[in-house]
Amino acid sequence: MAVNTSLSPIAENRFDLAAARHLLWRVGYAGAPAEVRELQTMGRDRAVGRLVDYGKIDDGALPTLDLDPDVLRKLTDEERQRYRQARQNGDQDVLDEQRRMNLKNRGEDRKMMGRLRQWWIERILATPRPAEERLTLLWHGHFASSHRSVRDAYLMQQQNHLFRRHANRSFADLARGIVRDPAMIKYLNNDRNFKRKPNENLARELMELFTLGVGNYTERDIKEGARALTGYTLDDNDFAFRKGQHDNEPKTILGKTGNYDGDAFVEILLKKDACAKFVALKIYDTFVADVGDVYDAVPRGPRKIIDGLAKRLYRNGYQLKPVLTELFKSQHFHDPGIVGQKIKSPTQLLAGTVRGLATPTRSKTAMASSMASMGQVLFEPPTVDGWSGGRAWINTSTLFVRQNLTTYLISGQHPAKAFRPGQTEYDPRVLLAGLEDKSADAVTDYLIDHAVGPHVSAPRRAPLHRFMTDRGDDTSNENLVALLSLITAMPEYQLC
Amino acid sequence: MCESYHPQSCDTPDPTAAGFTRRRFMGHGLGLISAAATVPAFLMRAGDALAADTTMRLSSKPGVPDDRVLVVVQLSGGNDGLNTVIPFGNNLYYKNRPSLGIKEDQVLTIDGVDGVGLHPALAPIREMMDAGLAGVVQGVGYPNPNRSHFASMDIWHTANAGSENGGGQGGRGWIGSALDHLDSPTGLDCLSIGNDAPLATLGHTSRPVSFEKAQLFRWAGRDLDQAVSKTYDQVQHVPVNADHPLEDPGHDDPLAFINRTALDAQVASQRVRKAVWLKSETKWPKNGLANQLQMVAKMIRAELPTRVYYVAMGGFDTHANQANNHQRLMQQFAQSMKAFYDELEASGQRSRVVSMAFSEFGRRVRQNASGGTDHGCAGPTFVFGDHVNAGILGKHPSLDKLQSGDLIHSVDFRSLYTDLLEGWMKLDAKAALGRRFPSAGILRGAAV
Secondary structure (H helix, E strand, O other): OOOOOOOOEOOHHHOOHHHHHHHHHHHOOOOOHHHHHHHHHHOHHHHHHHHHOHHHOOOOOOOOOOOOOOOOOOOOHHHHHHHHHHHHHOOHHHHHHHHHHHHHHHHHHHHHHHHHHHHHHHHHHHOOOHHHHHHHHHHHHHOOOOHHHHOOHHHHHHHHHHHHHOOOOEHHHHHHHHOOOHHHHHHOOHHHOOOOOOOOHHHHHHHHHHHOOOOOOOHHHHHHHHHHOOOEEEEOOEEEEOHHHOOOOOEEEOOEEEOOOHHHHHHHHHOOHHHHHHHHHHHHHHHOOOOOOOHHHOOHHHHHHHHHHHHHHHHOOOEHHHHHHHHHHEOOOOOOOOOOOOEOOHHHHHHHHHHHHOOOOOOHHHHHHHHHHHOOOOOOOOOOOOOOOHHHHOOHHHHHHHHHHHHHHHHOOOOOOOOOOOOOOOOHHHHHOOOOOOOHHHHHHHHHHHHOOOOOOHHHHHHHHHHHHHOOOOOOHHHHHHHHHHHHOOHHHHEO | OOOOOOHHHOOOOOOOOOOOOOOOHHHHHHHHHHHHOOOHHHHHHHHHHHHHOHHHOOOOOOOOOOOOEEEEEEEOOOOOHHHOEEOOOOHHHHHHOOOOOOOHHHOEEOOOOOOOEEOHHHHHHHHHHHOOOEEEEEEEEOOOOOOOHHHHHHHHHHOOOOOOOOOOOOOOOHHHHHHOOOOOOOOOOEEEEOOOOOHHHOOOOOOOEEEOOHHHOOOHHHHOOHHHHHHHHHHHHOOOOOOOOOOOOOOOOHHHHHHHHHHHHHHHHHHHHHHHHOOOOOOOOOOHHHHHHHHHHHHHHOOOOOOEEEEEEOOOOOOOOHHHHHHHHHHHHHHHHHHHHHHHHHOOOHHHEEEEEEEOOOEOOOOOOOOOOOEOOOEEEEEEOOOEOOEEEOOOOOOOOOEOOEOOOOEEHHHHHHHHHHHHOOOOHHHHHOOOOOOOOOEOHHHO
16 A cells, blocks of 8 residues: 655545544653643644744643752862872872862763653653653654763753754854754764864764765865864853864865855755755654655655655744644655654663653653663763654563553553562543443443554454453453553564 | 564564574474474473474574583672782782782682682683683773672673673673674573573673572463463464464464564473483582573583573672672682583583673772771683683783772773674674674684
């Protein structure tokens, strides 16, 4: 069955409950049945607008987090002098003291990182603007930096603010911001990029992974780009431009010659078609289908959509809202060949279960440990390439972790602890508020339709119906907890 | 082979592929199941029959020993190498370690090695050395050493000494990257004992099975009740295309992929838990490392397709009152390794298992004011097995030529990885480590 490859919007009257559900799962982090109904009632355009253009939704109730910017502060002149002297005199006691101080501060910083990570998770679980968090995470994976190497939680938080500030606005501003972002400068060693000794790391990744993609530049462009970025460094917690370290001679980048600095370098990149296509591909891979991040390897159908999005991005100066809006209304996005075919990221699985099924959030440490076992530690993408996504999320080990996480959220059954009945503290009947027919069969189908989607085939539903029949069709709290544990353990639940 | 840039194109092995290779048989068994869409009981029987059939121990490539196993033992916290392999013949040792130095008459000497010996609690390891089963490489480390546990451990795990910023880069692990290149992954190629998967075991697509207890490597919802457990199995055994059986869902279908992985996980879970249920042949000491190695020995004996096992022991960060603590750590470590190889011998598995025990760094030469030692650099790394060069290998690092008070390494740890990956496991070391490193010579000629 061929997938519709039109970016034209679906008919107003095709925006039914299933379409609203698909939208909320794919663009946000799922939602309770009442939220799906509310979104559907708004109609196609307002529903998409509410998700994508979230700026007016009040998020004042969300937790805030102020991190101490000085845990890893610069040494004072006095301290610097003292340690220099100790090094000269081989005064081991003073040097040991400095070393211990260093280790202590690093420990403090890691604790701060734990708080920051928890803060983001809590925000994702509670936000009235779910697409803001989806997009912020998209840019975090796209412009990936890891605390493992930056080793400064405050800078990681500043970077997160940058992504959130521009999340649905302009990719151009994100690209402009990232070359002046202290965490990124540290992560890709641009603080070691000097006129006399250029470091190519940031220039290379800026072209390969952030804007153009492999094959759209030469090694020479990297060398010249690195020269443009010389002197872009950080001073404590802030960006700094060091004129003395900047290469002030003409450079030739992608066929253009001029006395470029880092900002001008970014503008050259943004003028390339390849950049718009690369960004469109990233958006498509995040929200539509697991096609990977190599443009040339994308099949023809999706490529047509990506090209369409790229044109619009380019025409609008990389404004994101118009592109996202067009995509999420499109016939392609709502095609049955697209719905229920995308593998959820660990964040989607966690937040989608909590928000979609209105479960308790349970223990923070269990959540954090599940995220690590599933392979998505926020603020620690595995490489500068971000998370691989798609099928890389699923294997024999992570699948049990995923199923055990959802079972834990629903039933309270901690995978590493002995079974204790009656600890659920969760009543799935809150999900049934709008349902008239409360027979076991109707409830089973309703919960499958809501949690997984109406597309689940009848033969795959059959064992769950039999399960409820064997329980005497009793929709008690206990039986529904068991039923939902089973529904979320279906292979289908890993998809959305 | 899973080399593609696309995670999407990496897949579980084709279950219909011809040939029962040892590494492929799990996939094959599942091929039968999903084709027949039959009941879970058969799944169990199929797994058991294959496990019991020792003729399954065939190699997928002629001449390549398919059944070689690597066990990595992580000694977390920074083991005091200087009190592990002790340069008792050097006065500087006692000068720097006035109270922590191990007296010459207590040091375990090794035939043919002058001035250097082992901590007295390492007697079981000396016994293994005498039997040709244990070696220790002196002065292992890397350039621009990092004294943070976190960063140095990252460096050992990723094999990336990040010369740029001298810190860990995060990234992918040396074991995972090597296993990314397996011809036919089984989903059980690497197994780590512990809650979180060690960075070392994370590849592009390769991830280890990790659990603290084997009982946890399963769906916990089974505990809710029997009917839940039964229904869980039933759902996965309904063919994903049951509503349109004439259409083959094909390899691109994500649901078919996940369902297949779920069935794989089921078999792996049963095999692992069944293996651990076995009784050991020998007597074991009771400590954390021994418990982990005991599980590993059982899984090796059950001939799981696992190629790399990863275990860890903590407590080596001995900043204060080191003497007694370190004595206990050395004893637990040595007794556990000895028990492990005794068990492997009793079950006829010893010749296919090589182990390496490493720590993220050694400690300062000079003891500190709290009767302990602070973070240092180079240290000794142990290797075990029939196929390793036994004894104390290489030269002890100099005690007078130091780098900010620390020992200077003479062997890069990635040379040991090279031997283990390429020489022992016949995997692509260069692909895993990013570049070539010379051999550290830890394997006996015949093994390579």
